Amino acid sequence: MSEVAKREPLFSKKNKKLITDPLNDTNPVTIQVLGICSALAVTVQMSNAIVMSISVMAVLILGNVIVSLLRNLIPGKIRIIVQLVIVAALVIIVDQVLKAYVYDVSKQLSVFVGLIITNCIIMGRLEAFALGNKPWASALDGLGNGIGYGVVLVIVAFFKELLGSGKLMGFDIIPESFYEFGYMNNGLMLLPPSSLVIVAIYIWIQKSRNPKLIEN
Amino acid sequence: MKFLRKTFDNAHAALNKSEKTKKYFPLVDAIDTLIFTPNHTTQGGSHVRDAIDLKRTMMLVIIALIPALLFGMYNIGLQHFYAQGIEPAFFDAFLHGALRILPIIVVSYGAGLGVEFIFAIKNGHTVHEGFLVSGMLIPLIMPIDTPLWMVAVGTVFAVVIGKEVFGGTGMNIMNIALTARAFLFFAYPTQLSGNKVWISGFKEMQDNGQVVDAVSGATPLGDLAAVGIAQEKAASLMELASSAVAEKAAVMTEKASALYAEADLLLAKVPTLEQSLLGFYTGSVGESSTIAILIGLALLLQTGIASWKVVVSFFAGGLVMALTFNAVGGNGYLELPALNQLFLGGFMFGMAFMITDPVTAAQTSTGKYIYGFLGGFLAILIRVVNPAYPEGVMLAILIANVFAPLIDHMVVSANIKRRLKRVKTA
Numbered sequence A: 001m002s003e004v005a006k007r008e009p010l011f012s013k014k015n016k017k018l019i020t021d022p023l024n025d026t027n028p029v030t031i032q033v034l035g036i037c038s039a040l041a042v043t044v045q046m047s048n049a050i051v052m053s054i055s056v057m058a059v060l061i062l063g064n065v066i067v068s069l070l071r072n073l074i075p076g077k078i079r080i081i082v083q084l085v086i087v088a089a090l091v092i093i094v095d096q097v098l099k100a101y102v103y104d105v106s107k108q109l110s111v112f113v114g115l116i117i118t119n120c121i122i123m124g125r126l127e128a129f130a131l132g133n134k135p136w137a138s139a140l141d142g143l144g145n146g147i148g149y150g151v152v153l154v155i156v157a158f159f160k161e162l163l164g165s166g167k168l169m170g171f172d173i174i175p176e177s178f179y180e181f182g183y184m185n186n187g188l189m190l191l192p193p194s195s196l197v198i199v200a201i202y203i204w205i206q207k208s209r210n211p212k213l214i215e216n
Numbered sequence B: 001m002k003f004l005r006k007t008f009d010n011a012h013a014a015l016n017k018s019e020k021t022k023k024y025f026p027l028v029d030a031i032d033t034l035i036f037t038p039n040h041t042t043q044g045g046s047h048v049r050d051a052i053d054l055k056r057t058m059m060l061v062i063i064a065l066i067p068a069l070l071f072g073m074y075n076i077g078l079q080h081f082y083a084q085g086i087e088p089a090f091f092d093a094f095l096h097g098a099l100r101i102l103p104i105i106v107v108s109y110g111a112g113l114g115v116e117f118i119f120a121i122k123n124g125h126t127v128h129e130g131f132l133v134s135g136m137l138i139p140l141i142m143p144i145d146t147p148l149w150m151v152a153v154g155t156v157f158a159v160v161i162g163k164e165v166f167g168g169t170g171m172n173i174m175n176i177a178l179t180a181r182a183f184l185f186f187a188y189p190t191q192l193s194g195n196k197v198w199i200s201g202f203k204e205m206q207d208n209g210q211v212v213d214a215v216s217g218a219t220p221l222g223d224l225a226a227v228g229i230a231q232e233k234a235a236s237l238m239e240l241a242s243s244a245v246a247e248k249a250a251v252m253t254e255k256a257s258a259l260y261a262e263a264d265l266l267l268a269k270v271p272t273l274e275q276s277l278l279g280f281y282t283g284s285v286g287e288s289s290t291i292a293i294l295i296g297l298a299l300l301l302q303t304g305i306a307s308w309k310v311v312v313s314f315f316a317g318g319l320v321m322a323l324t325f326n327a328v329g330g331n332g333y334l335e336l337p338a339l340n341q342l343f344l345g346g347f348m349f350g351m352a353f354m355i356t357d358p359v360t361a362a363q364t365s366t367g368k369y370i371y372g373f374l375g376g377f378l379a380i381l382i383r384v385v386n387p388a389y390p391e392g393v394m395l396a397i398l399i400a401n402v403f404a405p406l407i408d409h410m411v412v413s414a415n416i417k418r419r420l421k422r423v424k425t426a
Helices: A013-023 A036-041 A046-069 A076-101 A103-109 A111-118 A120-128 A135-165 A176-180 A193-209 B002-016 B025-035 B054-083 B090-123 B131-140 B148-166 B176-187 B202-207 B220-243 B246-269 B273-278 B290-303 B308-328 B338-343 B347-354 B365-385 B392-425
Strands: none
Touching (some): A013 A135, A036 A111, A036 A135, A036 A193, A046 A076, A046 A111, A046 A120, A046 A135, A076 A103, A076 A111, A103 A111, A111 A120, A135 A193, A193 B148, B002 B025, B025 B090, B054 B090, B054 B131, B054 B290, B054 B347, B090 B131, B090 B148, B131 B176, B131 B347, B148 B176, B176 B392, B220 B246, B273 B290, B273 B338, B290 B308, B290 B347, B308 B338, B308 B347, B308 B365, B338 B347, B338 B365, B347 B392
8 A cells, every 4th residue: 555645634534434334334233233242231221331332432442543553563363362462451451440430330240341352343343444444544443333332232221221120320210100000110121132122123223214234 | 794895895995096095905905804705816826725815714713712712701700709709690700801801802902903004004015814813812811910001012012023023924933922921921020920910800809808818819830839839948948957956956847847738738729630621710811721722722623723733742742741740759849740730821722822823833744743842841841840930831832933943944954864865875
């Protein structure tokens, strides 16, 4: 690749697409179906989902930038293990930060913060994008995919928390009078399988609005 | 008849007048074809010639459900009055039951057909007949005190997620009625299981102190699960007592014998074989009377709608598991005579109307035996081993549904392998 004579602007059309595409057409969760496990596990409460999304986003952006910076130094044969070391180090940092500042949430997320290492989205982006692109574009790609992941997580958590425990961010939303009329919280929504249903409905709506996403 | 025909023809004509109303054609068509055999004939090559169409098939299943429904109405009323220590007249009991069950049927059909109509109009096809049977099955497998809004929520969930997303009638992987029940079972466990939902109006009667002491409101399967738990606890206490010091041992033995006595009391309440054949005990609306269910099953087998292979192997699967438990023994639930075990709870209802659903069953002949056996086997296994799921039949049939395509695939590929061998050696 030869250096382009004219400097590309920071937010060129191509760079903007790096952020907007993962939100819709190449969404890591609903279209590529990556990172589903954590989407099932940490979405009972919205606050957990938000913290989780931010953690994944941080790891994704930093990991992308670091790998992109090292992309010409990493030998192809051992690139996976190098990427793993980088991601693992980042995850440990994120875990320590969470423990220091939001201990309660960190306790609820428990093992799932550690499991960010195995989140397919991260390895996927490192392999597919950061290894072949410059740091700034990689950072944007990380940001886009992080947001794409977070949006789905928060939407799933919104429905699960609202229907499952009648709360949002821990505040009671459904008025007491509903319960007096016989309304009950939906216990299924507190169980992981319900996330599959909600993600499935999300995919359904997304694909019916955008038929070109439907694969044969 | 002529008047009806004319009304429908007029309605069709009125709809066809403008483009805007044309899309509501499925609405009229659905009711029309429900009453009249459709007049149109197949265009192009037809492969199957049969006097009976899908709607007629569905109607036959509904007719087969009627004995269980009528008995359910009577039994619900009967249990309601028995709980208060009253011996009701036949008509009083029947009327009470009918008045409690009819709203559930109306809500189930209303919610389910509402969804069907929406999808039919949106996708521009005629309304599929599939829900006719599901709409009747759902009320029959609910506890009588299920709130109506829950019935609606469960039905809508089952029709949309269980059926429409897979492509509508005939495409569903899992039984619609059971999907609705399983959804409600996990979503609102307090309303779909436990001791307080099986007798109509039990909670209010209990609050008003009208319930006689002998009635706990539990189903026989609930009682049996409690027997198992109590006896196992007592047995472990006795074991502890044998190695404890004398004073402590005495206390433990006393506790254990109290538990045994409690279990015996519950065991005495479990219906005998005769009683479970007749079905005068608590349970979901349509599940209790084995005789009423068998009448329906006979009709389904006679007309060929239900496959006898599935029915027989389902029964055999349950029998094998129950006999195995009998041989192992250990507590009152495990030692319950095998036939008693099968005639209690939803096993017979599942055998007649759920496992036989041709859409979700295995299609190959050998596959049907495996599929039915798996369902029956799991039903008794789940029911007995996990006291939290007394209705193991529901979960077992859903699991069997999921495995049905795999079973078919195995059967077909085994067949291909077998015949290929023949070619190669020749």
